[in-house]
Amino acid sequence: MIKRVSPPGKDPDAVPRNPQAAHVLQKKDFVDRVVAASGAKKADARPIIEATLAQLGKALSAGETLAVPPLGRARVNLERDQRGGEIITLRLRRRPSSIQQSAD
Known part of the structure; x- marks a missing residue:
């Protein structure tokens, strides 16, 4: 079950795990890490990674x-x-x- 919230506001119970700013992993760096871990060519891996991320986004948007x-x-x-x-x-x-x- 998805809880939908219309009005914007902050969750008073939300506590950050670490008060420092989180490191943001950009897509370029993510692609580089996947290429290094898999040994695939960057030109071959990039469209697969982008399609995977798009499908993950669609699934999450659908709940x-x-x-x-x-x-x-x-x-x-x-x-x-x-x-x-x-x-x-x-x-x-x-x-x-x-x-x-x-x-x-």
């Missing part, structure tokens, strides 16, 4: 729960439409083995 190991299970908790686009808040559940794999 679908994603079960994508080793990333984990992502469920839409909150969806809000605003002037600049939609805001989707996710709950991401990861298994300890997935967390260890991503740290390596």
Whole structure:
């Protein structure tokens, strides 16, 4: 079940995990990491990565729960439409083995 919220506002219960500004991974850097990890050519990997990201975005916009190991299970908790686009808040559940794999 997706909780839809119309009026903009801040969640008073939301507490940031780390008060410092989070590092933003840009798509270019993401593509570079995938190419390095897979050994694929950048020209071959880029359209596949872009199509994958587009499908993930469509699924999340539709409110679908994603079960994508080793990333984990992502469920839409909150969806809000605003002037600049939609805001989707996710709950991401990861298994300890997935967390260890991503740290390596």
